[in-house]
Amino acid sequence: MVNKQGAAEHLILSAAKKIFSAKGKDGTTMQEIADEAGINKALLHYYFRNKDLLFEKVFFAELQKFSPILKTAIASDAPLFEKIEKLCETYIRMAINNPFLPVFVISEINKQPEIFIHRMFQNNLPDFQKFSKQIEREIELDTIKPILPPHLIMNILSMCVFPFLLKPMFVHGMKINKDLYNDLMLQRIQEVPAFIINSIKK
């Protein structure tokens, strides 16, 4: 709001985040971003050189903040149920605080998988192998019902992230208002891990 050094740069970044999120990279024009930021089109190029660099600046910076958090949660030595609770909370809070991220990740990952994965994790993927071993160990110990680790992992990710992708469907199609939807998402921090643990525990 206040005119300071770096104010324009910040205005551009948050305007870009907003418009890119709503319309995707290709659907957005530099003019729209400039208008939203209340500045001139040429300034976008002055600060960020071109559209691609602006786009990357906006999203990869945001994503990389979460990459280490996720890696830590997945590789931790916590007991399985505790880890599942932690993972769900991490994913869901991330999405609540950054409603644009899930859509962005899914569309980018389906356009340029190699490039995206490389940028997101910098050649240092979360250790799903270790998590799989932990699941298999619990099955052997007979503390949970048999399930292939990839299925359990997919179930966790799915229930945490997918509802955010469906938000417009619920809000527009089924007349669930936005506040109610956000309440539902908050509930899911407890609801999802409980649902999962109910299903697998012996």
Next chain:
Amino acid sequence: MVNKQGAAEHLILSAAKKIFSAKGKDGTTMQEIADEAGINKALLHYYFRNKDLLFEKVFFAELQKFSPILKTAIASDAPLFEKIEKLCETYIRMAINNPFLPVFVISEINKQPEIFIHRMFQNNLPDFQKFSKQIEREIELDTIKPILPPHLIMNILSMCVFPFLLKPMFVHGMKINKDLYNDLMLQRIQEVPAFIINSIKK
């Protein structure tokens, strides 16, 4: 493959389906589609008049085939567990046979929710209200554990559809090859409803 009447039209449609699915409507150029189809750009306009009409022809035709199937499955009078099994099978088979559809639906629904929902269901949405009542009745009868219907509905949709959106992540990021991935998806036709029913049954 064979040169016949209607061959070009068919080549265009499947080329368009492929490229649109990967890059989205805005990210795709008519030139790319023409190249993929091995024909000339002008032919695209000859057959489909313009880009928007081509896009709609490709996707809404496909989607509308499924709209009545889904509506029937959701509104049926089958017992709850049976209905859940049927729904999962319907969603997962749909996605297996049309790997491009989930990405398309999610990105479109997040760009233009009203328009998309209207086109997809022609003002005649699936009756989730009825499904919700059915869930609430089972809870009252004490045959399943208490859960808010929207959560259960989200869980079902999520576990059926989301894994298809993550395919590139599994295939590229975690070196799971495509055949194995498809096997996993087929398993989920049984796996997902079992996981859900395990979680909610008393």
Next chain:
DNA sequence: GTCTATAACTCGATAGAC
């Protein structure tokens, strides 16, 4: 740093020959 003006380019669409 910020602006106006415009150059350079991409892409959808059409004209017209065959």
Next chain:
DNA sequence: GTCTATCGAGTTATAGAC
């Protein structure tokens, strides 16, 4: 029906004044 050639709108990107 299919092609080549080209137009024109819309966008990215830059030059240059302040």
